[in-house]
Amino acid sequence: MPLNRAFIGREYTSDQTYEVGREMIRKFADAIGDNNPAYRDIEAAKGLGHPDVIAPPTFLTVLGFRLGVGPVGDPELGLNYALVVHGEQRYVHHRPVRAGDVLTATSTVEDIRDAGKNELMTIKQEIRTTEGEAVATAYNTIVSRGTAEGASA
């Protein structure tokens, strides 16, 4: 079943915040097998000019799963998560994410369109601290496999 196009243009601001913790950064860095000391050792991070340990460049994916990415879980959207694969992802970092950040995300559904038998949904996320400092902008395109109008999924 095709995705509900009425969602294009909708904006979502999370009602919860995400607090970036040192142990969570370590856990994520362990999972990607990255031994960079900037993720684990405060002195090493400070030596590079950061006030605390920083997070890997793709860490903000965690925030999406914790706070939700726009309407992804909304039954009205009609998305079957088992049919979802990731299409594209891009981060623009205004500064590195670091331990102690308390983050909030505003997501906008930029587009939902057909691509052959599949549908693509692009969501833009503005990530800021609760004080309003811009931290990153994330662009996420997910693929809903075989759900385009007329395609037999």
Place this chain on the structure above:
Amino acid sequence: MTASVKYDDVQVGTALPKQSFQIQRINLVQYCGASGDYNVIHWNERIATSVGLPNVIGHGMFTMAEAGRVVSDWVGDPGAVVEYGVRFSSPVVVPDDDKGATLEVSGTVAEKLDGNRVAVDLDARVGDSKVLAKARAVVELA
């Protein structure tokens, strides 16, 4: 931030050290837990094959993270990566054996930008399959 590579030492065409990453089921399970992405296609072969996938596939974000290490390891300071984007062009299929999938990543400086920044294009493959397309990072060098 403090990159260990100097802008003036880098030319268009400069190659970054290549890296190879072994991806096994355990890595996907660990990434599920760390990222919060428990999509069944990343750990359940029965459901993955029932929705038309060849087998369990790796998280695109896991591949993106591994490929990004070619850039962050090169510059030393991961905070110097100011922009990073990819298209997931082909899935990384991770069979339930003792080997898994081997991801091979190389990077080349594609463009010198203002503000001591350079664009690096990444090439990420599993065997003959190109798993990332349009993979580009912008890094701020010293």
